[in-house]
Amino acid sequence: xxxxxxxxxxxxxxxxxxxxxxxxxxxxxxxxxxxxxxxxxxxxxxxxxxxxxxxxxxxxxxxxxxxxxxxxxxxxxxxxxxxxxxxxxxxxxxxxxxxxxxxxxxxxxxxxxxxxxxxxxxxxxxxxxxxxxxxxxxxxxxxxxxxxxxxxxxxxxxxxxxxxxxxxxxxxxxxxxxxxxxxxxxxxxxxxxxxxxxxxxxxxxxxxxxxxxxxxxxxxxxxxxxxxxxxxxxxxxxxxxxxxxxxxxxxxxxxxxxxxxxxxxxxxxxxx
Amino acid sequence: xxxxxxxxxxxxxxxxxxxxxxxxxxxxxxxxxxxxxxxxxxxxxxxxxxxxxxxxxxxxxxxxxxxxxxxxxxxxxxxxxxxxxxxxxxxxxxxxxxxxxxxxxxxxxxxxxxxxxxxxxxxxxxxxxxxxxxxxxxxxxxxxxxxxxxxxxxxxxxxxxxxxxxxxxxxxxxxxxxxxxxxxxxxxxxxxxxxxxxxxxxxxxxxxxxxxxxxxxxxxxxxxxxxxxxxxxxxxxxxxxxxxxxxxxxxxxxxxxxxxxxxxxxxxxxxxxxxxxxxxxxxxxxxxxxxxxxxxxxxxxxxxxxxxxxxxxxxxxxxxxxxxxxxxxxxxxxxxxxxxxxxxxxxxxxxxxxxxxxxxxxxxxxxxxxxxxxxxxxxxxxxxxxxxxxxxxxxxxxxxxxxxxxxxxxxxxxxxxx
Numbered sequence: 142x143x144x145x146x147x148x149x150x151x152x153x154x155x156x157x158x159x160x161x162x163x164x165x166x167x168x169x170x171x172x173x174x175x176x177x178x179x180x181x182x183x184x185x186x187x188x189x190x191x192x193x194x195x196x197x198x199x200x201x202x203x204x205x206x207x208x209x210x211x212x213x214x215x216x217x218x219x220x221x222x223x224x225x226x227x228x229x230x231x232x233x234x235x236x237x238x239x240x241x242x243x244x245x246x247x248x249x250x251x252x253x254x255x256x257x258x259x260x261x262x263x264x265x266x267x268x269x270x271x272x273x274x275x276x277x278x279x280x281x282x283x284x285x286x287x288x289x290x291x292x293x294x295x296x297x298x299x300x301x302x303x304x305x306x307x308x309x310x311x312x313x314x315x316x317x318x319x320x321x322x323x324x325x326x327x328x329x330x331x332x333x334x335x336x337x338x339x340x341x342x343x344x345x346x347x348x349x350x351x352x353x354x355x356x357x358x359x360x361x362x363x364x365x366x367x368x369x370x371x372x373x374x375x376x377x378x379x380x381x382x383x384x385x386x387x388x389x390x391x392x393x394x395x396x397x398x399x400x401x402x403x404x405x406x407x408x409x410x411x412x413x
Numbered sequence: 414x415x416x417x418x419x420x421x422x423x424x425x426x427x428x429x430x431x432x433x434x435x436x437x438x439x440x441x442x443x444x445x446x447x448x449x450x451x452x453x454x455x456x457x458x459x460x461x462x463x464x465x466x467x468x469x470x471x472x473x474x475x476x477x478x479x480x481x482x483x484x485x486x487x488x489x490x491x492x493x494x495x496x497x498x499x500x501x502x503x504x505x506x507x508x509x510x511x512x513x514x515x516x517x518x519x520x521x522x523x524x525x526x527x528x529x530x531x532x533x534x535x536x537x538x539x540x541x542x543x544x545x546x547x548x549x550x551x552x553x554x555x556x557x558x559x560x561x562x563x564x565x566x567x568x569x570x571x572x573x574x575x576x577x578x579x580x581x582x583x584x585x586x587x588x589x590x591x592x593x594x595x596x597x598x599x600x601x602x603x604x605x606x607x608x609x610x611x612x613x614x615x616x617x618x619x620x621x622x623x624x625x626x627x628x629x630x631x632x633x634x635x636x637x638x639x640x641x642x643x644x645x646x647x648x649x650x651x652x653x654x655x656x657x658x659x660x661x662x663x664x665x666x667x668x669x670x671x672x673x674x675x676x677x678x679x680x681x682x683x684x685x686x687x688x689x690x691x692x693x694x695x696x697x698x699x700x701x702x703x704x705x706x707x708x709x710x711x712x713x714x715x716x717x718x719x720x721x722x723x724x725x726x727x728x729x730x731x732x733x734x735x736x737x738x739x740x741x742x743x744x745x746x747x748x749x750x751x752x753x754x755x756x757x758x759x760x761x762x763x764x765x766x767x768x769x770x771x772x773x774x775x776x777x778x779x780x781x782x783x784x785x786x787x788x789x790x791x792x793x794x795x796x797x798x799x800x801x802x803x804x805x806x807x808x809x810x811x812x813x814x815x816x817x818x819x820x821x822x823x824x825x826x827x828x829x830x831x
Binding site: 160250 | 490496511513523527530536537
């Protein structure tokens with residue numbers, strides 16, 4: 142069985158994965174003055190830029206009832222931005238990871254699937270490290286946090302599978318088609334604006350246009366990001382039906398991605 | 414000890430030819446032409462390994478030799494499991510460590526210490542095993558003072574030492590070595606060879622790919638010669654090495670002949686004299702009379718000259734000189750020096766033969782100068798640096814001349830063969 146086989150492979154490689162992930166995190170900011178602080182600073186600065194651009198300069202034409210002030214908006218934005226950074230960095234790095242570690246593939250007996258897993262995991266940990274900052278901001282700005290935050294955990298699991306599934310596809314395809322990397326970089330920009338991160342799902346223009354609404358509903362990340370917004374920002378139960386469907390889709394996507402990766406991985410040693 | 418450690422059956426490995434015009438490299442064409450899935454299958458292929466079957470017994474040290482592109486390294490990677498063959502089966506018993514590229518997977522930004530751990534894990538060690546071997550690894554690599562520095566600050570020698578040290582300490586049952594010793598510094602290579610010998614004594618299986626034929630002949634139990642993806646010969650190392658050298662020689666000889674045909678009339682600074690007696694041709698043959706370009710130091714040499722006298726002469730002599738590649742005279746003589754006085758050379762064609770019973774030369778290129786001249790030294794025809802041959806020796810001695818020699822030691826001095 143493919144699934145059982147692969148679970149065994151991953152289990153056997155757990156030590157390798159954990160060490161590669163910690164090396165990745167250690168090496169990431171090594172040599173920079175602020176070092177590990179960048180893990181916190183990067184999303185913070187990004188949030189400030191978006192708050193300035195979309196919360197203050199381009200004030201929404203349609204008032205959003207939950208987001209009355211710019212500070213509210215920046216909290217809302219930060220909630221969606223952190224998981225988005227996890228997702229997008231993982232996908233971009235998945236496109237590079239095989240060629241960066243080409244020596245391992247070509248010269249060492251090495252389970253290649255470990256590399257995309259490492260990328261997604263390393264970015265996941267970065268994401269987790271960003272959560273205390275998010276919570277700190279909630280406290281500083283006096284925005285209430287509820288026990289519903291714990292519902293973010295299943296959301297993370299859904300996101301992990303979805304990201305890894307796509308990561309497998311991107312990693313495998315980039316080896317053969319360098320174009321995928323450019324394609325993905327641009328597509329991610331579109332995807333970012335096509336996901337309710339800088340606006341809530343119930344933003345008036347979205348609800349008005351059937352086409353946009355359907356497109357957003359078909360986007361798995363909509364439900365994932367919304368899951369975070371519900372559990373953190375709105376302090377309510379995430380939409381569990383949509384989330385369950387998203388989980389099933391994500392898991393199938395993960396299996397498909399892994400299967401595809403596995404099918405073409407023998408060609409990596411020649412093509413990397 | 415007849416257990417089989419490595420068993421290969423009908424291995425075929427094909428590589429796509431990179432020069433092929435059919436090779437796609439953009440997603441666009443793959444989609445537009447709808448060849449996306451077809452393109453994953455190579456169209457024009459190059460068989461790097463062509464139907465190779467091979468059993469290697471446990472505890473044997475096997476050397477694989479062959480020219481570049483003969484499939485040696487691919488075969489090694491197939492044994493290591495890094496490259497999967499298109500066809501055939503690979504069975505290996507025991508932990509494998511492949512020294513294919515030293516330090517593959519080192520991360521430049523983190524310290525040597527951290528890299529030892531991560532590299533050890535990549536090579537299949539547990540954290541505990543690495544901890545136990547850590548000191549040994551650092552000591553063997555001679556990096557005690559630098560181990561906490563980032564690897565990017567290491568010299569290439571330090572990098573290589575660390576890579577070798579980690580890989581060798583994996584304590585494998587099967588050790589695969591691909592030419593990595595070629596890059597080491599003079600003091601580290603013997604250390605590596607010692608370590609490999611230690612493995613040998615411990616009854617481990619070693620497969621060794623190398624261009625260093627002398628090392629192969631010295632440390633292996635068996636040699637395999639690969640040519641164009643196939644095993645040509647397998648057996649006693651010295652014999653295989655010699656057969657391989659002979660094959661290269663023949664190839665070079667035929668190349669030499671071809672290039673000789675294209676050579677134009679000799680240029681003036683290489684040939685002079687009034688040509689009243691002309692040396693028409695010079696042939697270099699071995700003692701069996703076979704014309705050759707590459708000689709072994711143990712070979713004899715017959716220098717055969719064809720001369721044409723345009724008139725009868727009573728004042729003449731023949732000379733021979735052998736120069737090495739740097740132009741230094743190795744040996745020279747002529748008929749006058751050997752107290753032979755020319756008496757009569759009739760008009761017409763003649764043959765002059767100079768026989769050397771044993772060359773006793775070291776590795777390298779040599780030139781043969783030939784001359785016919787008067788006793789006063791006026792040349793009739795002098796060929797300078799026009800005739801070339803090569804000595805291909807498995808010996809590594811140095812100098813200009815291989816003296817016949819013998820070592821003798823008293824009972825207090827002992828050596829072991831290595």
